[in-house]
Amino acid sequence: MTAEVAIMNKQAIALAADSAVTIRDDKGQKIFTSASKIFTLSKYHPVGVMVYGNADIMGVPWETVIKAYRSQLDEKEFATIDKYAQDFISYLTDETLLFSEIEEEQYVINQVCGCFRLVLNKILHKLSRELDLEGKLTETQVNKIIDQTVRDNHDIWENSDLLPHAPPDLIDNLRTKYEEIIQEVKEHFYANVSDVASDHLTEIALNHLVKDSERVSYPLTSGVVIAGFGTNDVFPVLKAFLIEGRVCGFMKYKHQEEKSDEIDIENDASITPFGQDDMINTFITGVHPNYLLTLVNDLRELLTSYPEVLVDSIDKFSPREKDEWKLKLAPISEEMCSEYIARLRDHNTAFSTDSILRVVRVLPKDELAAMAESLINLTSFKRRVSMEEETVGGPIDVAVISKGDGFIWIKRKHYFERDLNQQFFANYYR
Secondary structure, eight states: OOEEEEEEESSEEEEEEOOOEEEEETTEEEEESOOOOEEESOSSSSEEEEEEEOSEETTEEHHHHHHHHHHHHTTOOOSSHHHHHHHHHHHHHHOOSSSOHHHHHHHHHHHHHHHHHHHHHHHHHHHHHHHHHHSSOOHHHHHHHHHHHHHHHHHHHHTSOBOTTSOTTHHHHHHHHHHHHHHHHHHHHOSSOOHHHHHHHHHHHHHHHHBOOTTOOOTTOEEEEEEEOOTTOSSOEEEEEEEEEEETTEEEEEEOTTTOEEOOSSOOEEEEEEESOHHHHHHHHSSOHHHHHHHHHHHHHHHHHHHHHHHHTOTTSOHHHHHHHHHHHHHHHHHHHHHHHHHHHHHHIIIIIHHHHHHHTTOOHHHHHHHHHHHHHHHHHHHHTSSSOOOSOSOOEEEEEETTTEEEEEEOOOSSOGGGOHHHHHHHTO
């Protein structure tokens, strides 16, 4: 896991990231605190990139991929950060040296395994819950639960949208090329299921490779943040993406519009956290996200159930009159609840978020960097003094990108001694 942040005003953008990386396998996990997560996307122009989530793409480290792209980019420049992002995605889509057919096939296997494992875990959870209630289950009951769970997951994916850059015949092409592999993986996870469930599982796997579902997350997804200035960008711009991998010439990625941002005359400051963002959001909003969510949910439940409790307590009403009053009061209660929650959020924005952004908009470049580093330190400190795993930690890399000065490292760790490796720095711009 990781914690990263981008802080922007009209002058510059500061990027900061911790160095922790978690390695997991079937026997456990190990946390290292030496990973690099911030890179220059161009050696010559003011563009940087941060990565979080999965440290690899299709088995290739992101550091290798980014530096290979940077090498072929050379001195080429683009008018906007959006063009840089599009060119980087195109490189990932078209590159054959880094991602061969073997890697693509392994990516499909990994994705399908993960997909089937998610469905299997849901089945086991439902079976366990029913077993606690019933004491024991017949084979018919077990099969019914399996079929229903598979069908529910199938419906989720069928109702999900095809990613906008996916060709319409992509699922058919995947079926032709990888149906045998999907069948082999399916037999490993599901030895005995009905024909209908088996067909649904195949469709789930195919949809999982090319569709986006807000209700399904997957651990092999990487976050990629491209930030800085194109030649025509007067103020800093940030573009955020979630990227999984490539199959049949299709790169599965999603533009995170809610995380992407750009500075202009009106929007003159922003703070955008990535990865483990709970402590940064707490600092920005003045309240922990989980506490606010609990407060909102409990308040909504309280206010929406109150009319029913109130009406039921009035003895002079007949059952019919009670039902009529409940119908009348329900929308009023819902509206009052929504208005109060909106006022609560507006209060947070006015007295916490806006007051911080008023300062951010005038911070000089060195103070932007100091603030970014402090926010990552805050997240790391919280993990260290609580019983949570220390999945954020290690040296913090900090960079500032401005239109005039370009990409400037404020803090950067090296795995080697600088004085012993002068050839590295001599060769960097060669």
